[in-house]
Amino acid sequence: MRKIVYPRAGGVETIQIVDSLNPIPGPGEVCVRVNKAGVNFAELMMRQGLYGSSPKFPFTPGYEASGEIISIGEGVDSFKEGDRVLAMTGFGGWAEEVVLDEGRVFLLPDGVSFEQAAAIPVTYGTAFHMLVHLGNLAKEDTVLIHHAAGGVGTAVSQICDSYGASLVVGTASSPKKDFVESMGMRFVDRDAEDFVEVCKDMTDGKGVHHAIDPVGGRHLMRSLKATRRGGKLYYFGASGAVKGQKRSRTSELRMWWGMPRFDPIKLMTSNKAVFGVHMGLLEDPSIFRGHLDALSTMLEEGKINPVIDSIWRFEQVSEAQMHMHDRKNKGKILLDFS
Ligand SMILES: NC(=O)c1ccc[n+]([C@@H]2O[C@H](COP(=O)([O-])OP(=O)(O)OC[C@H]3O[C@@H](n4cnc5c(N)ncnc54)[C@H](OP(=O)(O)O)[C@@H]3O)[C@@H](O)[C@H]2O)c1
Incomplete structure (x- = not known):
């Protein structure tokens, strides 16, 4: 079988596709033949x-994949060969076959x-975790x-819609104006408008109830x-540290240097909350399982339906x-391993 490998840190030219032995599941594990895998900014x-x-x-990246179980290890009784599944791999999902714990x-x-x-999983799971689980979206x-047009952005807009939010500023x-508006959001041109002013206007x-920031640095403050008194800020990414497809020390430094130090007294007197969110480092996996159950029901009820930008063969x-870098x-974006 073949898998995608990051041999060392670098640009897209470093990515390799290598032949590898077919993995064999051990006790409590299953082997999934991957059909599609998600591409995330992460x-x-x-x-x-x-x-x-x-x-x-x-290592082989790949947070999430869907496919079919082709073999099961000793002691696995909740799955059988041929089952169609979602595999929350964390890493290793960008491969034709992947072995993982049945709990994932x-x-x-x-x-x-x-x-x-x-x-x-990654986009909707993260959006749901912030807005519904932590934020009690009403x-x-x-x-x-x-990044309103992206994976998390479109998930946020659909979840907000289904919970009856009155306004999503994106x-x-x-170039993404028409698309963002077609998703029902108030588009803000990142380079031409001041989003704080738009949120207040x-x-x-007053400002918004929830502000979701994957940028970091000064942007976070x-x-x-942009939030109102009693509002909630969610910090969950560092896109401000990325410039182009090669690592940029200047952008990293600028972002870290600009990171705010929140004043607890000001937070207290304005009744505001700041959450840090990293779905890959959740302490309790049952939280994520609960999110997936809820999202699965929302999908069945037609309240959410992921917007697929494009599907690329994994060799591409x-x-x-580069499509995401650009x-x-x-x-x-999805990769096709079928
Ligand atoms: N903490 C967590 O658990 C977690 C989970 C999922 C995602 N995230 C974060 O959420 C953000 C969105 O993730 P995603 O996977 O859904 O990606 P995405 O939004 O589908 O794609 C990335 C988009 O981000 C914008 N962008 C901003 N700076 C960029 C840069 N330096 N290079 C390329 N694009 C840049 C671009 O849109 P515009 O130029 O139109 O803004 C681009 O289309 C990322 O920061 C990611 O790390 C965090």
Whole structure:
């Protein structure tokens, strides 16, 4: 079988596709033949050596994959060969076959396609965790999201819609205006408008209930400023540290240097909250399982449906990553291993 390998930190030219022995599941494990796998911004950062919790090089990335069980290890009784599943691999999912603990595998409901399954976990799981689990998203709430046209951005907009949020302000680059508006968001051109002002203007000067920031640096404090008294800020990414497909020390330094130090007294007197979110480092896996159950019901009820930007053969992984580096994706990018 073949798998994608990051041999060392670098640009997309470092990515390799290598032949490997077919993996054999041990006790409590299953082997999944991968059909589709999600491409996340996190995997671009891993390739650059910017992702704190990734394994040492060389390694196979791939947070999430969908496919079919082809063999099961000793003691596995909740799955059988031929089952269609979602595999929450964390790492290693960008391979034709992957072995993982049965606890990280979820049976797919009949109507759910491999494409939908591979597009949902990271983006919708993260959006749901922030807005619903931590944020107690309520009807008429107002929300600010950055990179609004991307995987997490489109998931946020659909979840907000289904919970009856009254306003989602979405920032993105100018070519994505029509798309962001078609998702029902108030588009903010990241380079031409001040999103803090827009959030205030659209909420009678109060600010939004929830601000979701994957950028970091000085941007984070501006997102906090866009929230109202009693508002919530979620910090969950560091896209500000990435510039192009090669690692940029200057961008990294600028982002870390600009990181705010939150004043607890100000947070207390304004009743604001700041959450840090890293779905790959959740203490309790049952939390994520609960999110997937809820999302699966929402999918069945037609309340969410992932927007797929494009599907690339896995041999084109470099092109697929460049598509995201070039900020061209509208929705989720998938790799096809079928
Ligand atoms: N903490 C967690 O558990 C967690 C989980 C999932 C995602 N995230 C974070 O959420 C963010 C979105 O992730 P995603 O996977 O859904 O990606 P995505 O939004 O589908 O794609 C990336 C988008 O980010 C924008 N962008 C901003 N800076 C960029 C840069 N330096 N290079 C390329 N694109 C850049 C681009 O859109 P515009 O130019 O239009 O803005 C691009 O289309 C990322 O920061 C990611 O790390 C965190």
